[in-house]
Amino acid sequence: MNTSDRLPRFQGMTVPAASTVAMLLADARLPSGGHAHSSGLEPALIGGMSPAVVAGFLALRASTTALVDAGTAVATMHSVLDGGERDGWGLAMVERAWSARTPSRAMREVSRDLGRGLLRLARRIWPASAGIDALDDAPPRPLVLGVIAAEVGMGSEELVRLAVYDDLASGVAALLKLEPRDPADGVMLLLESCASIEPSVPTIAAIRSPDDIPALSAPQAEAWAEQHAITQRRLFRG
Amino acid sequence: MVTTIMIIITTMPKSAPTAEPSRISVHPGEARVRVGLVAGAIAPRLIERDATSARVALAAAQMLLLDGDAVRIEIEVGAGCRLEIEDIGGTVAYPGVSSWQVRASIGQGGRLLWRGLPFIVTAGASARRRSEFVLAEGAAVLLRETLVLGRHGEIGGVIDSGVTVVGDGGPILVERLEAAGAFPGPGVLGANRVVDSVIAIGYRPPTVPGDLVLEQPGAVARFLGQQVHSSGLDAKWSPWRTALLSVADSPDPGHLIGTRASRTQRVR
Numbered sequence: 122m123n124t125s126d127r128l129p130r131f132q133g134m135t136v137p138a139a140s141t142v143a144m145l146l147a148d149a150r151l152p153s154g155g156h157a158h159s160s161g162l163e164p165a166l167i168g169g170m171s172p173a174v175v176a177g178f179l180a181l182r183a184s185t186t187a188l189v190d191a192g193t194a195v196a197t198m199h200s201v202l203d204g205g206e207r208d209g210w211g212l213a214m215v216e217r218a219w220s221a222r223t224p225s226r227a228m229r230e231v232s233r234d235l236g237r238g239l240l241r242l243a244r245r246i247w248p249a250s251a252g253i254d255a256l257d258d259a260p261p262r263p264l265v266l267g268v269i270a271a272e273v274g275m276g277s278e279e280l281v282r283l284a285v286y287d288d289l290a291s292g293v294a295a296l297l298k299l300e301p302r303d304p305a306d307g308v309m310l311l312l313e314s315c316a317s318i319e320p321s322v323p324t325i326a327a328i329r330s331p332d333d334i335p336a337l338s339a340p341q342a343e344a345w346a347e348q349h350a351i352t353q354r355r356l357f358r359g
Numbered sequence: 360m361v362t363t364i365m366i367i368i369t370t371m372p373k374s375a376p377t378a379e380p381s382r383i384s385v386h387p388g389e390a391r392v393r394v395g396l397v398a399g400a401i402a403p404r405l406i407e408r409d410a411t412s413a414r415v416a417l418a419a420a421q422m423l424l425l426d427g428d429a430v431r432i433e434i435e436v437g438a439g440c441r442l443e444i445e446d447i448g449g450t451v452a453y454p455g456v457s458s459w460q461v462r463a464s465i466g467q468g469g470r471l472l473w474r475g476l477p478f479i480v481t482a483g484a485s486a487r488r489r490s491e492f493v494l495a496e497g498a499a500v501l502l503r504e505t506l507v508l509g510r511h512g513e514i515g516g517v518i519d520s521g522v523t524v525v526g527d528g529g530p531i532l533v534e535r536l537e538a539a540g541a542f543p544g545p546g547v548l549g550a551n552r553v554v555d556s557v558i559a560i561g562y563r564p565p566t567v568p569g570d571l572v573l574e575q576p577g578a579v580a581r582f583l584g585q586q587v588h589s590s591g592l593d594a595k596w597s598p599w600r601t602a603l604l605s606v607a608d609s610p611d612p613g614h615l616i617g618t619r620a621s622r623t624q625r626v627r
Contacts, residue, residue, distance in 0.1 A: 161546070170545050178545040185547065214529060220574035221530035229574065336521070338534040340554055341583055342546035347569050 139275040143283045146239075146266065149294060154238035158231060159295030159357035160288045161186070161342050164349035168341075172300045179289055179314035185339040186228070188318060190263040191284035192325050192334035193219040195277050197267025199329050201252035212255055212264060218331035219261055225343040227350035231359030235262040239269075247272050277326035282315070289314050295357055380431035385413045385442045392440055400430045403444075412441035412470075418448065424486065426455020431462075438466035438495070446476040449505075452516065454483030461490040465498040472600060477505040477587055482540065484516035492524045492560070494531075499561025500524065501603050503596060507587060508540040508552040515540030515552055524560045524577070531560050531575040548583060555582040555590040557599060562606045564599040 137145075145151060165178055193215060200211035223229050237259040247253050252268035263284060270280045293307045321335075328334060349355060381399035385392050385408075394413045396403045402420040405413065417432075424430065436442045450459070459478070465471050471492070480486045492500050504522070508515025521535040536547070536554065543550045560577035571579040580599075582590040 165546060170549070174545045181544045181546045217529045217575075218533070221533045224532060224534065224571040224573055224579055226572045226574075332530075336533045336535045338536050339546045340536065340581060341549045341551070343571060344569070344581065344583060345546075347571065351568050 137273065139270075139273045140279070142269065142273045143275060143279050146269065147283055147287050147290065149290065151242070153235070153242050155235060155287070155291055156294070157358045158235060158291050159299070159359065160292035161228075161346060161359065162292040162295045163299060163355055163357040164345035164359065165342065166299055167349055167352060167355065168345035170345075172296075175296060175300075176310055176313065179292060179310055180317045181339060182292065182342070183285055183289060183314045183318045184321070185337040186223075186342065187285045187288045188321060188325060188335050188337065189219065189222045190232070190261075190266075190288065191281040192328050193222075193261070193263035193331075194267040194270065194280050194284045195326060195328045196331045196334055197264045198271045198275070198277070198280060200331075201255075201268055201271035203329070212260075212268075215267070215331045216261065216264060218334050219263065222334060222336045222338075223261075224338075225346045227346040227359065228343065229261065230350070231346070232261040232263070233259040234358060236260045236265045239265040243269050243272075278322050281322050281325045285318055286311075286315055298356065380433045381417075382433045382435075383415055383442065383444070384435040384437070385440045386435075386437035387411075387440060392437075395435075399432070400428065401432055406445075411439065412443065414443045414445070416445050416447050419450070423450055424452045424457035424459065424484075426453070426457065428457040430457075430459045432460070434461070434463035434471065436463070436465040436469040436471050436498075439468045440466070441470040442472070444471070444473040446474065449477040449479060451479045451481060451510075452484040452486035453481055454516070456485045456487075458487040458489070460488070462493075463491070463500075464493045465495060465500060467495040468497040469495065470499050470501075470603060472501045472603070474503045474596060475505065477507050479507045479510060480516045480518045480540070481510055482513050482516055486516065486518050486520075488518070488520040490520075490522045494524065494526045494561055496527045497561075498526075499603055499606065500558070501564075501596075501599055502558040503556070503592070504558065505553070505555045505587060505590070506536070508538065508548075513540075522558065524558075526561070526575065528575075531577055532558065532573060532579070551583040551585060553582070553584050553587050553590065555584075555587065555592050556580065557592050557595045559599050559603065562603055564602045 161182060196215045200215050240256055243253050250272045252271045266284055289311055293311045297304055297307050379399045381401040381403060382397035383403045384395040391408050391410060392413050394405055394408055398420055400420055400423060401417050404416045406416050407414050463471055506518055506520060517539040519537050524532040538548045548554060557580045563576050564578050566572055566578050580592055580595045582592050
């Protein structure tokens with residue numbers, strides 16, 4: 122695949138490598154507002170989940186919500202790269218597939234909140250990107266990840282791992298604030314939950330059509346998210 | 360040859376009764392709707408019909424769901440018609456591998472209401488459910504789906520249950536639940552053995568905080584708990600049914616699917 126024609130035009134700058142951009146996007150220091158989110162962890166704890174089962178919670182978050190997002194990001198990237206977006210329907214179909222798999226309005230709003238922050242930053246970095254330009258002001262987070270990945274020529278598997286890692290790392294960072302413990306335990310939890318989806322990575326990375334985005338659901342997490350959205354006592358937005 | 364036939368008869372005793380799908384169709388008629396009923400493992404029975412609607416009851420024609428059973432139900436609701444389905448009894452998935460597949464297509468402005476009774480996955484059962492609803496423009500569905508892991512006091516088996524509702528502009532609800540009584544998953548079902556849902560698609564029913572309000576017209580009310588009788592969703596059915604029927608009386612395009620879908624319609 123010829124990637125040269127979709128690399129960003131950085132005038133007077135060296136073009137960043139796709140891997141560098143992936144690290145940047147996974148970095149908690151990225152000024153896109155990710156620190157305000159707990160990836161469903163605070164909703165779970167407020168909803169009564171015991172901190173003792175957080176490892177199971179993260180692994181299931183990885184195989185449900187996080188894989189829906191990862192698949193959505195991959196479908197978005199291909200929609201941009203394969204020219205679907207030029208015909209004006211590609212990203213709308215991907216967004217529709219994502220929203221059909223995200224029945225909780227609270228979860229959709231959280232994702233769009235994250236997407237808005239990420240998109241604001243992406244527009245500064247890649248002002249001439251057609252894929253980034255095609256998005257509305259508050260697209261779901263995985264759509265923004267997908268257009269950035271298309272812009273920088275990121276590999277599909279790297280994109281899947283980025284989407285999952287970023288989501289779970291937010292949850293673990295929130296856990297350390299809400300239920301303080303040895304930060305090294307948090308690192309172990311994060312690596313274990315990321316590793317749990319490795320068998321699915323090639324399948325998710327091979328997605329082209331939005332119809333193939335996985336749809337495993339987490340009804341209890343959806344209920345927690347809806348309750349969390351209307352509670353006053355919370356540190357995180359979702 | 361005789362041996363081969365014997366093997367087929369002795370190893371697949373239940374395949375014949377469950378091989379043919381049950382079929383229910385409702386189409387516009389002159390004085391009353393035309394209703395087509397074909398019995399498979401599930402036997403449909405006409406309760407009543409009038410100029411635009413039919414009510415059909417579903418009962419098991421045999422003991423269900425045993426190891427190897429594959430139940431299929433195909434539903435067709437013609438343009439402008441209403442089909443209301445009632446289950447006569449719940450369904451029990453006994454130990455073994457079984458499947459339950461529903462495919463429904465609802466024509467323009469059609470309505471399908473299916474008040475399902477509990478689907479119980481016993482210990483040692485591995486049940487796969489697939490429910491697919493394809494809605495034409497202005498069509499709507501109201502469904503009740505109650506999944507129960509295990510009979511009373513029993514650790515339930517494994518369920519893989521998918522629900523897909525597609526409108527003329529694309530998917531509206533796509534979800535798949537994987538759960539097992541032996542491995543309660545925090546965030547999926549937690550320690551709950553009952554997941555009860557009322558699913559309304561194609562219109563906006565009256566919702567309260569906690570209901571899942573879909574992006575496209577539609578909503579899901581859900582109860583997670585230990586006992587079916589603790590679910591408050593019985594009380595949801597009537598107002599959501601009333602809301603659906605009143606959409607038919609006042610065709611406000613804002614309530615119908617297809618209005619937001621115009622830009623995506625041409626890709627299908």
